Amino acid sequence: MDGESEASKTALMVCAYRARATRWAKPIMSDSWAEALAGEHGMEIAARFDARFPHMETWLALRVAYIDRLVGLAVDRLSVRQVVVLGAGYDTRAARLPRADVTFFEVDHPATQAAKRARLAELPGYPVDAAHYTSCDFEREDPVARLAATGFRTDEPALVIWEGVVPYLTEAAVRATLTTLARGLSPRTLLVFDFVGKKIAEGTEINERDRATRDYVGELGEPLRYGTNHVTPLLAACGYRWVRQLSFDELALEYLGDYDRERQYRFQHLALASPTVPPAGWP
Ligand SMILES: C[S@@+](CC[C@H](N)C(=O)[O-])C[C@H]1O[C@@H](n2cnc3c(N)ncnc32)[C@H](O)[C@@H]1O
Numbered sequence: 001m002d003g004e005s006e007a008s009k010t011a012l013m014v015c016a017y018r019a020r021a022t023r024w025a026k027p028i029m030s031d032s033w034a035e036a037l038a039g040e041h042g043m044e045i046a047a048r049f050d051a052r053f054p055h056m057e058t059w060l061a062l063r064v065a066y067i068d069r070l071v072g073l074a075v076d077r078l079s080v081r082q083v084v085v086l087g088a089g090y091d092t093r094a095a096r097l098p099r100a101d102v103t104f105f106e107v108d109h110p111a112t113q114a115a116k117r118a119r120l121a122e123l124p125g126y127p128v129d130a131a132h133y134t135s136c137d138f139e140r141e142d143p144v145a146r147l148a149a150t151g152f153r154t155d156e157p158a159l160v161i162w163e164g165v166v167p168y169l170t171e172a173a174v175r176a177t178l179t180t181l182a183r184g185l186s187p188r189t190l191l192v193f194d195f196v197g198k199k200i201a202e203g204t205e206i207n208e209r210d211r212a213t214r215d216y217v218g219e220l221g222e223p224l225r226y227g228t229n230h231v232t233p234l235l236a237a238c239g240y241r242w243v244r245q246l247s248f249d250e251l252a253l254e255y256l257g258d259y260d261r262e263r264q265y266r267f268q269h270l271a272l273a274s275p276t277v278p279p280a281g282w283p
Helices: 009-022 034-050 056-078 110-121 143-148 171-184 198-202 208-219 231-237 248-256
Strands: 082-086 103-108 131-135 159-162 190-196 242-247 268-274
Touching: 009 034, 009 056, 034 056, 034 110, 034 208, 056 159, 056 190, 056 248, 056 268, 103 110, 103 143, 110 131, 131 143, 143 171, 171 231, 198 208, 231 242, 231 268, 242 248, 248 268
Parallel strands: 082 103, 082 159, 103 131, 159 190
Antiparallel strands: 190 268, 242 268
């Protein structure tokens, strides 16, 4: 999204998928606010995407379940007391996962953040004050400077969640943001983000089904821009010392108990990174 963009429609879409996954007979994540936040518009956008990428709901549920678990682990095992959600969209972790003495910070493109806050204001009972909010356009602004202005402590460790955002940014913005986080935050900070492979991001050598998936997000106004098959050298060059990668097939096996090649999860991965090696025993 560039500076003039409207509020993110992909954020509404994934919110709708969270609402749907919450209704599973055996849910692996739960977001009771998602249905109201996504509204009919979000549900429609998701329903139209189903034909292109039928396994999106499962993928999204896995992503949310894993990162929710990571919040608990970071607080309990790494003594993290600050959780930052970059490109937050309609994320509700501040409301869903409150912990004593833990502060949540939400950072997003100004248009999406304004739309979210307007929706939250109409949601009875939502704890709006559970997060500190600050806007930032990753294509042109420094999120660390923006965070510091909202009371974030750059000398204290944080868990930084960058979920569903990297594929929509230019490579320059991804590198600049990764670098500024590594240099500007406490070295004990842990970053988690998901990313896609180079082929789907660039639209080269992909099959018709993958092309339809790629085209749809472009039609929503947020074209895929960046993907990589080599996240470790990227993170090393941006100042990280510790890197782990997880595939969504591995997460599906763990959370759902099976492997299904048809799910098309070969293009998507999660990365964990820190400027220093976390204490032994992690993760
Ligand atoms: C697919 S949504 C993901 C939202 C949320 N993280 C989630 O998983 O539900 C993409 C998010 O990236 C944000 N985004 C895209 N381009 C951005 C930019 N240049 N600067 C800041 N945020 C951006 C959008 O505002 C939106 O919130």
